[in-house]
Amino acid sequence: MALVIKSECIDVKDGICTTACPVDCIYEGGRMFYIHPTECIECGMCESICPVDAIRYDDELGDATAFAGINAAVFRGSDGKITEPGGWRRGAAPIGDHPNVAAWPAATGASDSADDEAAGRGDSTQMEDGKHAGLGRTEMGQQVP
Ligand code: SF4
Numbered sequence: 001m002a003l004v005i006k007s008e009c010i011d012v013k014d015g016i017c018t019t020a021c022p023v024d025c026i027y028e029g030g031r032m033f034y035i036h037p038t039e040c041i042e043c044g045m046c047e048s049i050c051p052v053d054a055i056r057y058d059d060e061l062g063d064a065t066a067f068a069g070i071n072a073a074v075f076r077g078s079d080g081k082i083t084e085p086g087g088w089r090r091g092a093a094p095i096g097d098h099p100n101v102a103a104w105p106a107a108t109g110a111s112d113s114a115d116d117e118a119a120g121r122g123d124s125t126q127m128e129d130g131k132h133a134g135l136g137r138t139e140m141g142q143q144v145p
């Protein structure tokens, strides 16, 4: 089984984990990134690099076990089978969010920008190598329908 991205990624989505993945199996969605369940080789490189501790091995999910299914479901085709896109690339159109993620309550706070500053996250200019410029806050702020 693959590693799994959990709810902590929602609306953070800085893409840092993609810089560590040797097989490009971490795909951008609208509000979070998702790990492809069969392309992942379980190297564990992404787990330690996530600034919000959103990534876990599937048997270490605790009360977030639903996210194993959520990460897999976004890659299912209309026939129910897992599709294999062959690797995420910067600039690719985001895949559709899982309905549970699309409906996830937006974080509230007196000041999003202040919160982001305190958390050391923000726009893609904070990424070390700039590989994923254009990701991050530009996709944030999506309102729950
Ligand atoms: S465990 Fe390795 S292969 Fe799997 S998503 Fe993380 S970095 Fe990519």
Ligand code: SF4
Pocket (backbone or CB within 6 Å): 005, 008, 009, 010, 012, 013, 014, 015, 016, 017, 018, 033, 049, 050, 051, 052, 053, 054, 055
């Ligand atoms: S490093 Fe963490 S917060 Fe950033 S995109 Fe990856 S899973 Fe989401």
